[in-house]
Amino acid sequence: MHDWATTGSLALGCLVVLYIGRRALRSRNPYPFPPGPPGLPWVGNVIGINTSAPWLTYNEWARTYGDLLYSRLLGKDIIIINSEKIANDLLENRSKNYSDRPYLITNELCGIEFNSSFMPYGDRWRLHRRFFHQTFRFDAVPRFIPYQQSRASHLLQRLHETPEKLSDHIFEYTASVILNSTYNYDSASSRKDNLIDIAANVLNVIVPALRPDVAVILGAFPWLHSLPSWFPGMSFKREMAVARAYSKQYLEQPFEYALQQSGNAAPSMVHDALRRMEEKGISPEESWMQALKEASGTAFLGTRLTKQSNSVLMTFFLMMMVNPAVQEKAQSQIDAVVGRDRLPTMDDRPLLPLIDAIFRETLRYSPILPLSAPHAAVDDDVYSGYHIPKGAIILANLWSMAHDESRYPNPDAFIPERFINDDGTLKPDDMEHIMFGFGRRICVGRHFAVTTVWGAIAKVLAVYKILRPLDKNGVEMPVEPKFSSGIGVHPLPFKCRIVPRFEGMDAEKLEQLVAASTA
């Protein structure tokens, strides 16, 4: 007890000194912080924030204080950007200063600090980014489309067998396409050591251990981390230690698999990078191999953690169920352009604008990363007469941008037609310029994500109706879309019926349809 009292007083003393010191330093800066709601000393704006959906609070604040906001949380400066223009001005045009990431001790404690997305701006991150770019840049992604299409057809078959396992099938689809493009792993032919099942198990351990509340508290009071795991309230240290062991193991396993393949393996992130070194006649150093292992681990494990493509596809199913008219309109377009004797492919994309419109509206309606990934300011900066302090966390409120009423009237309604011109063609606003983030840290897997999601949406709509569940009297039940809270947003579990659109569409007919589409 005595020790605690001493530690507590010391910590409090340090905080007071820090607080006064920082205020003194700031008072020398001639520019004010951007406007924002008043907060309590040091703890800042902890009161009044909707903790499960802070983007909604920031959106409200913007109505009073404007699109560039200043907030403070437990001693941290936070700058919130609510408009695309400011996001471009800062994160894009001044990207040199805004491409860092804030440090989160929980990433290290859970063993996922290797993840390129969390890495500080610097040479190690640049090398990771190069690996990604080689494989996932716009003109490299078409190499993966045939595999994506075959897995999307497989998804149709899985949905036919067990439609009630929709979310498992979506997980399998998105995991299999990324495993293939990262490690040249074919989940269809490697069922015994199925990395997809292993990944699902690993995530069940890592995701619960990655607690944002712990990240905030440890960020503010780092000395707490030195307390033993048996100490009251510190049991998370044990969970994080287990998560750490799992993530390290998972980083190694698929990478080893990729290295064991022959020199003429199909394209993948690992093989693209190795081949490039071979062409240059360079023998890779250990640190280079480690970086490749980490970047490929990010492509697979990282995208499993935040479940981006998964969440978009689950949102698509949910939206189709509650908007049957939208679904039918898109299906009529598929019937008119593709017919019913084969499945749509990426080649049909220019003639299926409604599929793109549905994809865009799905991204817009419920952004899966509403506050994007946090950036951090490398140095002090001044923007529009406001001081943005070095080290500030920069949050781009993608939700706010996607729900801007002046641009997207009736923003809380799901209206894909908002992206279609009167002549039926697509408008230039593709949502990708917002939903994949900004500047040098923009999503490096965006082109791959687009083909993954588009391919699945088009095929699913060609074959299935997505309907509301029935009650015990056979009457359709009302469904209210509900979404998770947290950094990554996804629909909460929901029931739906997935039934073939055409009479007599049994497993055999579906197989024939798939075969006709790959011939």
Ligand code: HEM
């Ligand atoms: C529809 C699906 C996806 C969406 C909506 C999405 C969205 C985002 C967003 C908003 C960011 C933050 C950008 C920023 O900091 O400004 C991001 C970063 C990132 N995304 Fe995606 N993403 C998707 C799919 C993918 C896929 C399939 C991959 C892998 C192939 C991927 C890899 C990454 C990586 C590595 C980063 C971190 C980039 C960095 O820090 O340099 N994403 N994504």
